[in-house]
Amino acid sequence: MSTLYDRFEAAFMPNYGVPPVALARGEGCEVWDVDGNRYLDMIGGIAVSSLGHAHPALVEAVSRQVATIAHTSNLFLHEPEVLLAERLIGLLGGQGRVFLANSGTEANECALKMALKYGRTTGRTYVVAAENAFHGRTLGALSLTGKPSIRDQFGPFPTDVRFVPYGDADALKNAVTDECAAVFLEPTQGEAGVVPPPDGYFRAAREICTASGALLVADEIQSAIGRTGHWFAHQHEGVLPDILTLAKGLGGGMPIGACVGFGPAATIFAKGDHGSTFGGNPVSAAAALAVLGTIENDGLLEHVRTAGAELADGIAAIDHPLLKGVRGRGLWLALVLTSGRSPQVQAAAQRAGFLVNALQPDAVRLAPPLIITSEQVTAFVTALPAILDEASRD
Incomplete structure (x- = not known):
């Protein structure tokens, strides 16, 4: 058998x-x-x-929502997605606009498209990422992933991505010129082996991007939603990125991703620039709300x-x-x-x-x-x- x-x-x-x-x-x-x-x-x-x-809170939220309405597509809106976007914005100090996706890779694809549009409108031609970084396996996210073993066989990539050693603020500063559209960084490199940077590295990255006009993108697919003891790992250094990507722990097991833009980055996209059939799915949004509520209520x-x-x-x-x-x-x-x-x-x-x-x-x-x-x-x-x-x- x-x-x-x-x-x-x-x-x-x-x-x-x-x-x-x-x-x-x-x-x-x-x-x-x-x-x-x-x-x-x-x-x-x-x-x-x-x-x-x-978990009872997750079971109840998902069961109730799937029995109410399980899918709407992006042609219609529904309350769970609005509540979730508002909740995330609240946890981020009342700032930002949200795009809901299905996974971390898709959240990073969204962030990359935002960076590319920003670059095209400002004359910036490349992005910077870190060696040994992992941002996903779709072609856009893979172009940002600094792991030759999984990257090289699928190139060449359409995006000019320049890699620097992770944790080296001087190398990052040298790589980020006024022609750089964005810097993609994990607050701690997850797939590289849970590798934290030196203290102050993310703060330095924020200063470098602010000085050069590049967008700082924080990939918090693994590190957010309480995983490190804060809602978001970038909060350990008290900095705010221009774009934040989330997934994994947000849904507690249901597939969901999110890309949050702050300041001018919040309105880079115009109508029709991006979309997702399943993004913001009512069941996944209800699950995420249950996760966030339980984390808060249970301390x-x-x-x-x-x-x-x-x-x-x-x-x-x-x-x-x-x-x-x-x-x-x-x-x-x-x-x-x-x-x-x-x-x-x-x-x-x-x-x-x-x-x-x-x-x-x-x-x-x-x-x-x-x-x-x-x-x-x-x-x-x-x-x-x-x-x-x-x-x-x-």
Whole structure:
């Protein structure tokens, strides 16, 4: 009899390979596979499942909305999308205009189109992004992605993108002239291995862009919606970008993305310049409103700061030859290894009942639901030395 894994391999294109676990259901921060094995979810659907699995607020909001009206297209408006845009603007200090999309890549495509239109109207011909950055896999977003291994085979790209080392403010300043339309940066590089920049880097980027007239685009697809202990990671440095992109944790599991423009960038687009059939979908908007409301009502920003510090401190206290350290902020962390054995750590963690992500050869990503408890943090930290032992032997 064919297993679910065999059926997956036969039915799907091979771009994902065959994932190692087939999940059947989830509750809170725990998930169960099709064989009934239970796992503590320490990756949260790649920083998506903000409220964990089957959270009552999310279930109620989605169920109510899908029973009311599930889709309108952009030919008509509906209240959930307006409420969500207003809510995001409120969290951003009452500033901005919003475009709702379906994913992070689409949010970045929107931002790139805004940058290109701004460039064409101001005589600016190129954009700047960071080496090892990840902004998505569609051709526009991929042109901004500084990872040759996934980028080069799909070029050449129509947009002139110039890459600079991440965290190097001098290199950024040298690259941004009055011919630069925009600078795309992640407040922390996610797919590169949860790599934070030096303190003050994002502030310096803001000053460089202001001085040159380039737009500063903050890609917060992974880092926003409470993931680092603030609503948005750029708030750690007290700066405001010209364009902000969001997705992942905003929908708590439902597909949604957002692009927010501030100041003059808020009105770059004219009628007909951009669109999305499913963007602003009522069900996804209702889910996002439930996520934002629960984070606020349950005090999850403070909880993220507390639980994140507990998790980071617990990992940092482990003395193991395979563990170099931990980096990141809030509940967005990476185990940094002394050698390229992250796949072995992921496999050993799975066998021990924990789901983590081998992000880079020497980095393992942790992005659990924002509701993770102190007891669950302790369970992972307690199990980690044995996981590292097993990974060292594999």
